[in-house]
Amino acid sequence: MAKKIRVLMAKPGLDGHDRGVKVIARALRDAGMEVIYTGLRQSPEDIVEAAIQEDVDAIGLSCLSGAHMALFPEVVQLLRKRHASDIVVAGGGIIPEEDIPKLRKAGIKAVFGPGTPLRDIVAFFEKAGSAKGA
Amino acid sequence: MxxxxxxxxxxxxxxxxxxxxxxxxxxxxxxxxxxxxxxxxxxxxxxxxxxxxTGRAHYVGFTGAPGVGKSSLIDRLVRDLRSRGKKVGVVAVDPTSPYSGGAVLGDRIRMADTGIDPGVFIRSMATRGHAGGLALATFDAVRVLDAMGMDLVLVETVGAGQSEVEIAGRAHTTVVVEMPFTGDAVQTMKAGILEIGDVYVVNKCDLADPDVLVANLRFQIEERDGWRPPIVRTSALKGSRIDELADAIGRHRAFLESSGRWEARERARARQEILENARRILATRVREGPTGAGFEALVGEVVARKTDPQSAAVRLLAQGAAATKSQDRRTRPSSRPRARKR
Structure with a gap:
């Protein structure tokens, strides 16, 4: 059977705004992916540990608090430390334009701001999952 | 693809x-x-x-309706077991969408704190079309965690209805989770899920008086093979009486071992799993195998009314299995029959 694409959706840090991450989790589900949602207030360590145990293809990080510059790159670094940098990391939320190149440079493969069409996000994770699994 | x-x-x-x-x-x-x-x-x-x-770990299944508190209970129980020095694996099953094939696996939300403990391994799993409250691969994952050295492996079924009882044939100990105000005395008399528990939990005792449900359960639960299933009143939210639940699970293991039922369950499970795998292999062979001249000759005999389909099937199986391609690669000591295509 075809391998399922598995994606971990997580909210690092302290903000409690989880509508966006839930909408995306639902969209990925409807695109046939298995989405592990870990809930609010996760540390980068929690997220990386869960990603490894769940053997996901990709991680989607959502942050609306402004702490993305601290939290997103740390996830990438911890993955590297655990020899798991094959797991693709993307981010979304309220992220100023000028931060996006810095995040990309830090290993965040894509940054999705408000208004991004869901199909773009779905397409990104489909590509991430199939490039990795196949 | x-x-x-x-x-x-x-x-x-x-x-x-x-x-x-x-x-x-x-x-x-x-x-x-x-x-x-x-x-x-x-x-x-x-x-x-x-x-x-494998064969060392204690497999404990948790079943009960959606929202009854299985994940939260498991989270608390894992912490209790960790304080007793036990290593714990968890396999948590949630449903796959019958429409998209996708799933949202949310059991980990309740287990966030325990997930990073080095003595804990949690895996979420989607049913991928399998009925019965488990996924096909659930108990294969359990075995991986057993081999890894976990002392207990807890299995959370999908929020089961009244008849998802497959877990009872797989786990050593089945915990049925209920909560107050879920129905009258007749609900507890119904066959199925309320018959399979080795331990019963009435959860959410912080929200409502559990006495009526406990009394109804006590009235229905009978001693089976020398074991009377205990009823534990918990609040997963507050963390109350989780130690009692851990004790009850431990006592059931001790009972299984001292009564010889551990060994008996192992044999029963092995028997079931050999047969299930044989059935699966046969089904694959029948579906994909017989194409040769011998098979076509049988087809001709049935069409000519020289034999009937059932007798032809008996002869086909007797010729064996011989009429097959190399399907044996897929023979595996698995815990379940595996559909080749889903």
């Missing part, structure tokens, strides 16, 4: 993965579970290598 050769970076051999697993490596455990779950060509080899290292 997919190419045959995996291009994952530095994909280690199955044997290497199993060695790492036995050394307690979590990434290896996760990778092995995935390749079994995805039914990769290496799955049979993986299961065969893992199986000899």
């Amino acid at each position: 997919r190419e045959a050769v995996p291009s994952r970076p530095a994909a280690p051999s199955v044997r290497g993965l199993v060695e790492d697993l036995l050394a307690g490596d979590k990434r290896a455990a996760a990778k092995l579970i995935s390749l079994i779950e995805d039914d990769e060509p290496e799955a049979a080899e993986a299961l065969a290598l893992v199986y000899p290292h």
Whole structure:
């Protein structure tokens, strides 16, 4: 059977705004992916540990608090430390334009701001999952 | 679709993965579970290598309606068991969408705190179309965690209705979780899920008086094979009486061992699993195998009314299995029949 694409959706840090991450989790589900949602207030360590145990293809990080510059790159670094940098990391939320190149440079493969069409996000994770699994 | 050769970076051999697993490596455990779950060509080899290292862990299943508190209870229980020095694996099953094939696996939300403990491994799993409250690969994943050295492996079924009872045939101990105000006395008399518990939990005792439900359960639950299932009143939210639940689970294991029922369950399960695998292999052979001249001759006899389809089927099976292509690669010491295509 075809391998399922598995994606971990997580909210690092302290903000409690989880509508966006839930909408995306639902969209990925409807695109046939298995989405592990870990809930609010996760540390980068929690997220990386869960990603490894769940053997996901990709991680989607959502942050609306402004702490993305601290939290997103740390996830990438911890993955590297655990020899798991094959797991693709993307981010979304309220992220100023000028931060996006810095995040990309830090290993965040894509940054999705408000208004991004869901199909773009779905397409990104489909590509991430199939490039990795196949 | 997919190419045959995996291009994952530095994909280690199955044997290497199993060695790492036995050394307690979590990434290896996760990778092995995935390749079994995805039914990769290496799955049979993986299961065969893992199986000899299993048989030590206590498999405990949790079942009950959605929202009754299974995940929260497991989270609390894991912490209690950790304080007793036990290593704990968890396999949590949630449903796959029948429409998209996707799933949202949310059991981990309740287990966030315990997930990073080095003595804990939690894996979420989607049913991928399997009925009965489990996924096909659930107990293969359980075995991977057993081989990894977990003392207990807790299995959370999908929020089961009244008849998802498969867990009882798989686990050593089945915990049925209920909560107050879920129905009158007749609900507790119904057959199915309320018959399979070795331990009963009435959860959410902080929200409502559990006495009526406990009394109704006590009235219905009978001693089975020398074991009277206890009823534990918990609040997973507050963490109350979780130690009592852990004690009850431990007592059930001790009972199984001292009464010889552990051994009996192992034999019953082995018997069931051999037959299920045989059935699966036969089904594959019948579906894909018989195409040769011998088979066509049988078809001709049935069409000519020289024999009937049932007699022809008996002869087909007697000729064996011979009329097959090389399906044996997929023979695996699995815990379940595996559909080749889903």
